[in-house]
Amino acid sequence: MADLTTYRDAVSEGLARELRRDPTVVLLGEDIGAAGGVFKTTAGLFEEFGAERVWDTPISEQAIVGAAMGAAMTGMRPVAEIMFSDFFACCWDYLANEIPKARYMTGGQVTVPLVVRTANGGGLGFGAQHSQSVENWALTVPGLKIAAPSTPADVVGLMASAVRSDDPVVFFEHKGLFASKGEAAPPGHVVPLGEARVAREGADVTVVALAATVPLALAAADELAGEGIDIEVVDLRCLIPLDMATVLRSLEKTSRLIVVEENPYQGGWGATVASVVADEGFEMLDAPVRRLAGENVPLPFADALEREVIPTVAKLVEAVRRLASY
Amino acid sequence: MTTAEAVAIAMLLDWYEQMAVIRGTEKAAHDLFLRGLVKGTTHLAAGHEAVAVGASAALRPDDYVFATYRGHHHAIARGASPESCLAELMQKSTGLCGAKGGSMHLTRADHGMLGSYAIVGAHLPMANGAAWSAKLRGTTQVAVAFFGDGATNIGAFHEALNLAAVWKLPVVFVCENNKYMEYTPIEAVTSVPNPAADRAAANGMPGVLVDGNDVVAVQHTMSDAVERARSGDGPTVVEALTYRHFGHSRTDPATYRPADEVEAWLARDPLIVARQLLLEIGATQADVDAADARAKAVVDAASQAAQAAPPADPATAFTDVWADGGAAWRT
Numbered sequence A: 001m002a003d004l005t006t007y008r009d010a011v012s013e014g015l016a017r018e019l020r021r022d023p024t025v026v027l028l029g030e031d032i033g034a035a036g037g038v039f040k041t042t043a044g045l046f047e048e049f050g051a052e053r054v055w056d057t058p059i060s061e062q063a064i065v066g067a068a069m070g071a072a073m074t075g076m077r078p079v080a081e082i083m084f085s086d087f088f089a090c091c092w093d094y095l096a097n098e099i100p101k102a103r104y105m106t107g108g109q110v111t112v113p114l115v116v117r118t119a120n121g122g123g124l125g126f127g128a129q130h131s132q133s134v135e136n137w138a139l140t141v142p143g144l145k146i147a148a149p150s151t152p153a154d155v156v157g158l159m160a161s162a163v164r165s166d167d168p169v170v171f172f173e174h175k176g177l178f179a180s181k182g183e184a185a186p187p188g189h190v191v192p193l194g195e196a197r198v199a200r201e202g203a204d205v206t207v208v209a210l211a212a213t214v215p216l217a218l219a220a221a222d223e224l225a226g227e228g229i230d231i232e233v234v235d236l237r238c239l240i241p242l243d244m245a246t247v248l249r250s251l252e253k254t255s256r257l258i259v260v261e262e263n264p265y266q267g268g269w270g271a272t273v274a275s276v277v278a279d280e281g282f283e284m285l286d287a288p289v290r291r292l293a294g295e296n297v298p299l300p301f302a303d304a305l306e307r308e309v310i311p312t313v314a315k316l317v318e319a320v321r322r323l324a325s326y
Numbered sequence B: 001m002t003t004a005e006a007v008a009i010a011m012l013l014d015w016y017e018q019m020a021v022i023r024g025t026e027k028a029a030h031d032l033f034l035r036g037l038v039k040g041t042t043h044l045a046a047g048h049e050a051v052a053v054g055a056s057a058a059l060r061p062d063d064y065v066f067a068t069y070r071g072h073h074h075a076i077a078r079g080a081s082p083e084s085c086l087a088e089l090m091q092k093s094t095g096l097c098g099a100k101g102g103s104m105h106l107t108r109a110d111h112g113m114l115g116s117y118a119i120v121g122a123h124l125p126m127a128n129g130a131a132w133s134a135k136l137r138g139t140t141q142v143a144v145a146f147f148g149d150g151a152t153n154i155g156a157f158h159e160a161l162n163l164a165a166v167w168k169l170p171v172v173f174v175c176e177n178n179k180y181m182e183y184t185p186i187e188a189v190t191s192v193p194n195p196a197a198d199r200a201a202a203n204g205m206p207g208v209l210v211d212g213n214d215v216v217a218v219q220h221t222m223s224d225a226v227e228r229a230r231s232g233d234g235p236t237v238v239e240a241l242t243y244r245h246f247g248h249s250r251t252d253p254a255t256y257r258p259a260d261e262v263e264a265w266l267a268r269d270p271l272i273v274a275r276q277l278l279l280e281i282g283a284t285q286a287d288v289d290a291a292d293a294r295a296k297a298v299v300d301a302a303s304q305a306a307q308a309a310p311p312a313d314p315a316t317a318f319t320d321v322w323a324d325g326g327a328a329w330r331t
């Protein structure tokens, strides 16, 4: 039996491996040093690597991400933490206008090898300003790579790729997964950016998922298997690069496809997946492409209300049932 | 004439000539814009030359510079050729950024000129990052951010000053206070008389005012600030008082500026100020004329060459999104 570890510990493990490997890797963010991060995702790093590698910052999201950018342009590989992904809105200029464009608009003169990590997503009752899934915000901006792991091993493997990437990577850690457990990453584990993983093989319906909707889809698979519906779960792992080849390969097998995404339906990443499928997979389809997404309302606080708004196992089971019998 | 005097004259003549090249390039850019050969927008820095040349003279070649959309003078002062700048404005393949940046994004990274940024104030935190990086890598490089008076009222300015002081970064924040944002006088929207310098104390660093039209004064003030940064004593705010000779952008006639104000500042044109000083310290009129002639020749040749260059290749729209040189976003 392989070692089990939590998703939370995998974050600090992934960072520690890169800090050990490459002296140009430095971390900066609010409360990430001695405090170990508000989610304890940087626990132990300050102790191991010291104040020269792990930098506590003021509550200045623009100064944090802007400093990461300037350092990345001049020989470092900074990893900036934005405590909650909702706070991207406070430094959105850097993620929308500066970091993704610097290389292009200078005709390739500058390279920005940085990672911006953030705690993303709902399910913990943090209310409207601390619960959003905002991968789709980043998806609107050409020039950012986007990783959103669903398992501890992928956290470590994708972190390795993100830190080593010469392109900027936005790294979404799902809050709802921090306590979840999975196999620990083997030594030297690297997961390339832009390679989806078939998390469960199945013949009847392809479910395309990301981050917290992956375990959700796997739970739905167990329930549906009892009814004789065999779903294939594709964990995208990254939104950019987007591994449509794996999605289309799966569709070839199942002829039915549903996307399950936590962000609101309006502007969600599933729409991009669905549009490529409509363009390039139309002849393989035996049923309409479905999207199970968040509702188009702000995220409410109460559990009972939040469940109404974000995808759940029950909603996915129901949607797959209808799709399978279409 | 002593050797020291001769050296001083040669140095100032060099700065004067650099300023004349910048002025000529800005005038050429304006003419080309009026002729429809420059599309989009330009924000000319004519009038601001002494800030760029004086600051540049205080820096080492390996120091870092970050500028704004009004940044032609900084690109040229850091070694971008006028030809490559004009070619960029004219969408030519020989442009400084391959015609993917344009007037607002002139960059010469191999000379430490790490970009011109068109979101007001955004590059101050980046300059911090470059300074932080220098510190982490154990070099003695310094980073300089140039910005307008208007940038002192944006959040990134305040976040950047605080972090720079807290981390004692080798950075210098240089405000080119030309009294106006786009069309609004800065004093009408700012709580303190000196928008940059007066904010320095609140962030635990010195704030210095300097005559931004006097290249020698700028060089002196910047040398002190850069030395302070390099020796580990932390950041400084330098507020250089200057004035733009053209409008804010494109063909803005700048009628919102009182005529007597414009007249007074034009009389203190940084080129006039430097010329007077040159003659005072013993340069001859012939020296100055020769510098003017050399600058004119450089700019004329640059303009001709830039006009003659081939246009940008449309295929380059799909290069350099990613570090691998390409633009692939999916499989």
Ligand SMILES: Cc1ncc(C[n+]2csc(CCOP(=O)(O)OP(=O)(O)O)c2C)c(N)n1
Binding pocket: B043, B070, B118, B119, B120, B147, B148, B149, B150, B151, B152, B178, B180, B181, B182, B248
């Ligand atoms: C964040 C942001 N807000 C507004 C603008 C539009 N804008 C461009 S230049 C400018 C005026 C800036 O004035 P100042 O900082 O004094 O620089 P100057 O143009 O005088 O050199 C404004 C408002 C912008 N580019 N970015």
Ligand SMILES: [Mg+2]
Binding pocket: B148, B149, B150, B176, B177, B178, B179, B180, B181, B182
């Ligand atoms: Mg101004």
